[in-house]
Amino acid sequence: MAASNCFAPTRRTNRFRFATATSGECPPTSPGTTTPSTLAPQKRNGSSRFGPPTAERLFDLQADPWELNDLSADPKHRQTLDRLSRAMDNHMRETADLGLFPLAQRDRKEGLYAWTRATNYPLAELHQAAKVASQGDARNIEKLTGYLRSERPEIRFWGASGFATLGGAPSGTQRWTPPVELVNAVKDADAGVAAEAAHALCYAGRAEVGMPALLDAFARGSKTAQSALETLALTPAGAAALRSHLPRLRQLATGAPAAASTGEDAEGGDVSSQARSILINLREMPVNRLYGAPEQAKGRQVNAERRPLVPVP
Numbered sequence: 001m002a003a004s005n006c007f008a009p010t011r012r013t014n015r016f017r018f019a020t021a022t023s024g025e026c027p028p029t030s031p032g033t034t035t036p037s038t039l040a041p042q043k044r045n046g047s048s049r050f051g052p053p054t055a056e057r058l059f060d061l062q063a064d065p066w067e068l069n070d071l072s073a074d075p076k077h078r079q080t081l082d083r084l085s086r087a088m089d090n091h092m093r094e095t096a097d098l099g100l101f102p103l104a105q106r107d108r109k110e111g112l113y114a115w116t117r118a119t120n121y122p123l124a125e126l127h128q129a130a131k132v133a134s135q136g137d138a139r140n141i142e143k144l145t146g147y148l149r150s151e152r153p154e155i156r157f158w159g160a161s162g163f164a165t166l167g168g169a170p171s172g173t174q175r176w177t178p179p180v181e182l183v184n185a186v187k188d189a190d191a192g193v194a195a196e197a198a199h200a201l202c203y204a205g206r207a208e209v210g211m212p213a214l215l216d217a218f219a220r221g222s223k224t225a226q227s228a229l230e231t232l233a234l235t236p237a238g239a240a241a242l243r244s245h246l247p248r249l250r251q252l253a254t255g256a257p258a259a260a261s262t263g264e265d266a267e268g269g270d271v272s273s274q275a276r277s278i279l280i281n282l283r284e285m286p287v288n289r290l291y292g293a294p295e296q297a298k299g300r301q302v303n304a305e306r307r308p309l310v311p312v313p
Contacts (some may be wrong), residue, residue: 017059017067101126104191141179148185214229
């Protein structure tokens with residue numbers, strides 16, 4: 001899986017495993033988390049569509065060792081869920097956990113650990129912003145809007161991510177109007193924040209603003225924009241918006257690899273193959289065209305030259 005903002009802290013007891021699925025296990029725009037295979041468990045568990053899991057998940061390891069049945073919405077297990085959720089929050093606070101910094105904000109000359117202590121960084125605020133962002137609850141709109149006003153890009157990231165999570169919530173019943181702060185965030189100086197805001201606008205009926213911004217960022221090599229487009233391609237509204245830009249997607253799919261983005265949100269991958277992946281998600285391209293002839297030949301050569309895999313018990 002490509003580098004991402006993926007962060008899924010977990011707690012276990014002898015019987016249960018609790019996972020805090022921050023903005024859907026990984027934020028909505030984490031590369032590698034939006035393919036049908038990785039989202040298949042939600043379909044198997046009866047979800048009406050592909051999509052991120054719930055913000056907090058609970059599994060009974062005795063009755064369900066493969067963790068196929070999420071018990072977080074079961075009233076009988078509410079007390080266990082709340083207890084493990086509080087334990088996780090306390091642990092992250094006590095250990096000054098840095099895992100909720102978006103990748104673009106982790107690269108500090110003196111190291112992130114030293115930087116947060118030298119600047120007395122408000123980690124509690126970061127942890128709370130990520131938790132609120134993961135909930136997909138329209139009652140948090142005021143809080144998410146406040147995060148978008150923050151001077152700290154990592155807090156703004158979680159504000160935008162929260163709106164994207166809200167827009168992609170499985171219920172699809174929450175109605176909300178994008179605040180001006182979210183619309184303005186499409187032009188944020190931080191590339192990751194801008195891409196997340198554009199992603200959210202595509203869910204909020206403002207695809208005419210969000211989709212061109214996402215495609216522009218994607219063409220520059222933004223990993224956040226890439227995965228946002230993959231996610232949108234698997235939702236009815238997102239797929240409809242993307243289909244109005246098929247000529248550009250096809251152009252990107254057949255073109256030379258894009259120059260790497262100058263920002264810290266750069267994926268560094270081949271934009272053309274990523275565009276083909278999106279077209280495959282849209283069912284506008286057969287899956288056997290994901291890789292071209294040179295890539296397929298190289299793959300066959302690697303497989304032929306690698307040592308035999310010997311299973312071990």
